[in-house]
Amino acid sequence: xxxxxxxxxxxxxxxxxxxxxxxxxxxxxxxxxxxxxxxxxxxxxxxxxxxxxxxxxxxxxxxxxxxxxxxxxxxxxxxxxxxxxxxxxxxxxxxxxxxxxxxxxxxxxxxxxxxxxxxxxxxxxxxxxxxxxxxxxxxxxxxxxxxxxxxxxxxxxxxxxxxxxxxxxxxxxxxxxxxxxxxxxxxxxxxxxxxxxxxxxxxxxxxxxxxxxxxxxxxxxxxxxxxxxxxxxxxxxxxxxxxxxxxxxxxxxxxxxxxxxxxxxxxxxxxxxxxxxxxxxxxxxxxxxxxxxxxxxxxxxxxxxxxxxx
Amino acid sequence: xxxxxxxxxxxxxxxxxxxxxxxxxxxxxxxxxxxxxxxxxxxxxxxxxxxxxxxxxxxxxxxxxxxxxxxxxxxxxxxxxxxxxxxxxxxxxxxxxxxxxxxxxxxxxxxxxxxxxxxxxxxxxxxxxxxxxxxxxxxxxxxxxxxxxxxxxxxxxxxxxxxxxxxxxxxxxxxxxxxxxxxxxxxxxxxxxxxxxxxxxxxxxxxxxxxxxxxxxxxxxxxxxxxxxxxxxxxxxxxxxxxxxxxxxxxxxxxxxxxxxxxxxxxxxxxxxxxxxxxxxxxxxxxxxxxxxxxxxxxxxxxxxxxxxxxxxxxxxxxxxxxxxxxxxxxxxxxxxxxxxxxxxxxxxxxxxxxxxxxxxxxxxxxxxxxxxxxxxxxxxxxxxxxxxxxxxxxxxxxxxxxxxxxxxxxxxxxxxxxxxxxxxxxxxxxxxxxxxxxxxxxxxxxxxxxxxxxxxxxxxxxxxxxxxxxxxxxxxxxxxxxxxxxxxxxxxxxxxxxxxxxxxxxxxxxxxxxxxxxxxxxxxxxxxxxxxxxxxxxxxxxxxxxxxxxxxxx
Numbered sequence: 115x116x117x118x119x120x121x122x123x124x125x126x127x128x129x130x131x132x133x134x135x136x137x138x139x140x141x142x143x144x145x146x147x148x149x150x151x152x153x154x155x156x157x158x159x160x161x162x163x164x165x166x167x168x169x170x171x172x173x174x175x176x177x178x179x180x181x182x183x184x185x186x187x188x189x190x191x192x193x194x195x196x197x198x199x200x201x202x203x204x205x206x207x208x209x210x211x212x213x214x215x216x217x218x219x220x221x222x223x224x225x226x227x228x229x230x231x232x233x234x235x236x237x238x239x240x241x242x243x244x245x246x247x248x249x250x251x252x253x254x255x256x257x258x259x260x261x262x263x264x265x266x267x268x269x270x271x272x273x274x275x276x277x278x279x280x281x282x283x284x285x286x287x288x289x290x291x292x293x294x295x296x297x298x299x300x301x302x303x304x305x306x307x308x309x310x311x312x313x314x315x316x317x318x319x320x321x322x323x324x325x326x327x328x329x330x331x332x333x334x335x336x337x338x339x340x341x342x343x344x345x346x347x348x349x350x351x352x353x354x355x356x357x358x359x360x361x362x363x364x365x366x367x368x369x370x371x372x373x374x375x376x377x378x379x380x381x382x383x384x385x386x387x388x389x390x391x392x393x394x395x396x397x398x399x400x401x402x403x404x405x406x407x408x409x410x411x412x413x414x415x416x417x418x419x420x421x422x423x424x
Numbered sequence: 425x426x427x428x429x430x431x432x433x434x435x436x437x438x439x440x441x442x443x444x445x446x447x448x449x450x451x452x453x454x455x456x457x458x459x460x461x462x463x464x465x466x467x468x469x470x471x472x473x474x475x476x477x478x479x480x481x482x483x484x485x486x487x488x489x490x491x492x493x494x495x496x497x498x499x500x501x502x503x504x505x506x507x508x509x510x511x512x513x514x515x516x517x518x519x520x521x522x523x524x525x526x527x528x529x530x531x532x533x534x535x536x537x538x539x540x541x542x543x544x545x546x547x548x549x550x551x552x553x554x555x556x557x558x559x560x561x562x563x564x565x566x567x568x569x570x571x572x573x574x575x576x577x578x579x580x581x582x583x584x585x586x587x588x589x590x591x592x593x594x595x596x597x598x599x600x601x602x603x604x605x606x607x608x609x610x611x612x613x614x615x616x617x618x619x620x621x622x623x624x625x626x627x628x629x630x631x632x633x634x635x636x637x638x639x640x641x642x643x644x645x646x647x648x649x650x651x652x653x654x655x656x657x658x659x660x661x662x663x664x665x666x667x668x669x670x671x672x673x674x675x676x677x678x679x680x681x682x683x684x685x686x687x688x689x690x691x692x693x694x695x696x697x698x699x700x701x702x703x704x705x706x707x708x709x710x711x712x713x714x715x716x717x718x719x720x721x722x723x724x725x726x727x728x729x730x731x732x733x734x735x736x737x738x739x740x741x742x743x744x745x746x747x748x749x750x751x752x753x754x755x756x757x758x759x760x761x762x763x764x765x766x767x768x769x770x771x772x773x774x775x776x777x778x779x780x781x782x783x784x785x786x787x788x789x790x791x792x793x794x795x796x797x798x799x800x801x802x803x804x805x806x807x808x809x810x811x812x813x814x815x816x817x818x819x820x821x822x823x824x825x826x827x828x829x830x831x832x833x834x835x836x837x838x839x840x841x842x843x844x845x846x847x848x849x850x851x852x853x854x855x856x857x858x859x860x861x862x863x864x865x866x867x868x869x870x871x872x873x874x875x876x877x878x879x880x881x882x883x884x885x886x887x888x889x890x891x892x893x894x895x896x897x898x899x900x901x902x903x904x905x906x907x908x909x910x911x912x913x914x915x916x917x918x919x920x921x922x923x924x925x926x927x928x929x930x931x932x933x934x935x936x937x938x939x940x941x942x943x944x945x946x947x948x949x950x951x952x953x954x955x956x957x958x959x960x961x962x963x964x965x966x967x968x969x970x971x972x973x974x975x976x977x978x979x
Contacts, residue, residue: 175810176976195815203811205979209803212438212795219808222437225430226812265808 126151126273126304127172131181134167142167142328144181149306154299156315157308158412159325165308166206168325169277172306173203185273202266206277206308208258216246216253216261220268227269235268242290255282263291267298274298276307280314292318312409324412332415339411343383346404351375352397360396365389368414378404426821428814435826439792446788447834450781451841457776458842461768462849477760486714487721487743490681493650494722495735497677498670499583500621500654505668506587507613508658528567530602533560533592557596561588590616614655621651653680678722685718686711758920765918766944768855773940774916777864778871779908782935785834785872786904790897792830793879796823797972798892807979820884820972824965827876831869839865860943863950867938870957874934875900877964884968887978903933916941934960 127149135141142164149155157165170176171183174194183190185197213219220235229235239246244260253261259282266274280288295318298305309315315322316336323333346368351357357375361367369378381389393401404410510525523531536556540548548556565584594616595602602612625647629640657676689711695704721742728738797820800806809819842861846854856864882896906929911917913926930936937953 170977170979173811173979175807175979177974194810195813198811198813201811203807205804205807205811207804207807209805211434211800211805211808213434214437218437222430222434223808223812225433226428226809226814228813266811 124150125184126153126186127155127306128184128187129168129172129181130184132168132171132178132183133180134171134176134178136167139327142171142325145325145328145330146181147323147330147333149304151304152299152302153321154295154305154307154319156319156322157306157325158310158312158315158322158408159308160310163325164328165325166277167328169206169275169306169308172275173201200272202269202271202274204262204266204274204276204279206281208255208262208282210250210258210261213250215249216244216257219250219261220246220265223265224268229269232268234270235264238264238267238294241294242287256284256287259283260287263294267294272304274303274305274307276305278308278310280309280311288314312407312412316408322408324415326416326419331419332412334408334411336408339406339408342406344380344406345383345386346378346380346406346410347389348376348378348402348404349393350399350401352399356396356398363392375399426815426818427825428809428818428822431809431814431819431822432826434809435796435823436830438795439826439830442788442791443830443834446784447837450784450834450838454776454781454838455841455845457772457780458845459849461771462845462854483717484743486717488739490685490718490721491725491739491742493681493684494677494725496621496647496650497654497657497680498673500617500651501658501673502583502670503587503590503617503651504614504655504658506583507590507610507617510587510591511610511613525564525568526602528564529560529588529591530595532563533557533595536560536563553596557589557592558585560592561585564588590620593620617655618648618651622648650680674726678719681718681722682715685714689714758918761918761920766855769940769944770916772856772861773864773944774911774914777868777940778935778938779904779911781838781868782871782904785831785868786875786900788834789827789831789872789876789879790893790900793827793876793883793896794889794892796827796880796883797968798883798886799889801887801977801979802889804979806977810977810979816973817969820969824880824969827880828873831872831876835865835869835872838868856944863943864940867940867943867950867954867957870954870961871935871938873961874937874957874964875903877961877968881964881968881971884972885975887975903935906930906933907935910936914941 125148127147129145129147132145133141133143135143140162145164145168147155157168159165167176171178172185172190174183174185174190174192174197177191185193186200188197190197210219211222213222220232224230224232224235238244242260242263244257244264246261246264248257250258250261259279263279266276280291283291292314295305295307299318305318307315307319316339319336321333321335324331348369349360351360352375354375357377361370361377365377365379365381367377368380369376371377379389533556536559537548540552540556544552562581562585565581565588568588569581569584590613591602594613597616598612622644626640626644629635629643630637635643654673654677657673657680661672663672689707693703693707693710695707699707725738725742728741729735733741797806800809806819810816839862842865843858846856846858846861879892879896879900883892886892886895909926910928910930910933912921912923913928914922914930934957937957939950939953942950942953
């Protein structure tokens with residue numbers, strides 16, 4: 115009980131052992147995580163991995179079979195309507211009601227939200243270079259996405275739940291969107307965002323969860339990742355002897371490609387000088403630093419997972 | 425509480441084009457149907473068919489009257505012949521050691537009467553007396569036939585008994601005259617005969633045709649006049665009673681009947697010397713036609729008698745109307761039903777309000793009910809409503825309200841158009857009055873209310889448009905089609921076109937609960953169906969609302 119009280123104070127979203135089984139391995143299984151107030155939490159995973167199912171549970175659109183999702187300490191299914199007072203949502207599938215144009219839609223949406231002041235909406239429209247007077251049905255994918263972003267952000271709510279919000283946006287607009295996210299972060303908003311793009315999550319999120327086959331495989335702390343002193347280098351040797359000799363040394367080899375005389379090693383920043391000194395005695399074809407980013411991190415995690423599975 | 429103005433407005437904006445086109449199309453269709461029906465005389469065929477049967481009946485009556493009169497005339501001639509024969513044989517003994525006819529009549533009657541007094545201790549009166557008279561008449565005529573049958577020619581026992589009955593009545597009425605002979609008795613008998621004819625005709629008229637006293641009196645008087653005419657025709661002919669041949673009176677009878685027809689027609693048309701030529705001509709034509717019909721009947725009657733048919737059979741054959749000539753009773757029924765069919769009720773009630781007029785509103789209900797929930801869940805646009813602080817219950821009740829209000833507005837307009845159209849074609853004098861058309865509209869609305877509830881329920885249950893449409897819309901359209909097929913097995917279609925087995929389809933359709941024939945028949949029977957439709961609508965709406973509250977939404 116003590117723990118729960120504590121979490122309610124600082125955790126905006128808490129998901130506990132959430133299970134929704136759609137059969138044939140589809141759905142989400144035993145998912146647990148929490149998002150703290152002011153935190154930006156990312157979801158990454160392939161299509162059908164369970165990102166949207168998790169979000170639907172948090173939105174209270176579907177009823178979990180096991181476990182619970184809490185938003186602001188309230189059961190998301192039972193208090194579905196109440197929590198919406200502080201939640202904005204961009205659905206993963208963009209389909210608008212049968213209304214004439216964007217302006218009508220946004221006005222209607224404002225009415226549903228009880229929003230009277232449209233200043234912020236107009237700011238967003240300008241920032242995203244959206245022409246809301248366009249016919250809703252004839253809008254391009256990107257325009258629809260922009261309209262959906264405006265509809266969600268204009269009410270200035272505490273928690274933003276964004277399901278693949280950058281789909282269909284061109285690279286420039288994606289930058290603008292990321293700027294918008296930074297603005298929201300600066301305002302102290304809590305954000306839950308799913309995406310298939312590692313780089314935008316890496317730039318905006320504090321933590322990112324990897325969902326694979328309906329389970330959370332790993333939750334990465336972006337700050338830890340960025341500040342990591344560990345580096346990875348790929349080294350290829352011109353002859354097999356050097357390659358074999360190098361392998362006998364104590365460096366931590368994470369990948370070994372015999373046919374190319376290639377090894378990938380992991381090494382702490384403090385030991386870099388020692389490495390270069392060692393390599394002076396070898397016939398090195400090339401050496402390249404492998405960025406230690408989110409994508410690679412998750413790739414490694416998945417690889418380990420799969421190897422462990424075998 | 426459970427109403428969102430913004431959502432209601434959104435539904436209005438999304439569906440007003442559908443609403444307007446369906447409402448206008450239905451109104452225009454209805455106005456055309458009523459106005460066209462009102463200005464064309466589509467009941468002409470029906471009326472002429474009705475006329476055929478009415479005329480046939482009239483003709484039949486005319487023929488029957490002619491033959492009856494003909495028979496009455498001839499039988500009074502025969503009767504008179506019998507009287508003359510008998511009075512001539514008055515004093516002849518009924519055989520060796522037997523009494524004369526006269527004493528036999530008096531003796532038998534007195535004997536029977538004495539027996540009655542002996543048994544009952546009172547004088548016979550009324551019915552009892554009549555019975556004694558008939559019993560005596562039968563006994564004597566039997567005796568007489570045994571002895572003098574050859575002399576009397578081919579007279580039947582029945583005719584003879586009737587004669588004896590008259591003679592007994594005469595004796596009872598005027599014993600003195602009866603005992604004297606010749607002319608005194610003769611006129612006394614005739615008087616009794618005319619009384620007898622009057623009484624029989626009066627009794628028959630009262631009993632069989634259910635006429636009033638006055639009418640029966642008229643009929644009896646006519647019969648009496650006919651008998652007098654026959655009797656005097658016989659007397660005037662001066663024929664030898666023993667070489668008498670009835671055939672020589674047949675032409676007289678026909679002439680007399682023709683004269684009677686002319687007289688009747690002229691008095692019915694109220695023709696006097698002051699009447700215009702036109703009026704006289706009209707009466708003349710009518711009388712002539714009647715004469716031809718009567719004479720045809722008489723000739724046919726004679727022909728059948730010559731062929732050896734019995735009197736009854738010959739009469740039936742000669743007077744047969746169209747309905748007698750068609751052997752198959754079903755065909756007659758079918759034709760008569762066709763004559764009685766209510767084409768306005770069929771087209772406006774059974775075809776427009778239950779089928780044609782329901783089609784477009786049904787399409788509207790299917791499309792809109794689906795679009796209000798399932799369509800938006802399927803496309804995902806419902807997410808925009810449910811991501812705002814709007815309860816699911818608010819969404820479902822608001823959408824339900826929109827569906828009902830739009831349907832109500834649609835039928836309010838349809839009702840207005842129907843009332844105005846009926847007013848244009850003649851108001852309450854039109855085959856369908858204002859009350860009936862209002863009930864038609866109410867029934868159609870309740871039917872659509874039930875379908876709206878059902879389609880709404882399907883829309884609330886299914887997350888996929890394809891299921892919502894195929895179950896909700898599919899079953900609705902299926903029921904409408906069943907009503908179309910069932911029409912051919914229902915009573916509104918004349919039996920000539922009806923296929924009873926197709927009535928089965930009516931059991932598969934909710935629309936059967938909206939029974940326009942019950943409304944047209946008057947009474948309140950239709951209310952049960954109306955009630956069931958309303959209940960179906962309410963229950964399905966409630967189920968839909970509750971299901972939508974608790975189901976998973978893929979948004």
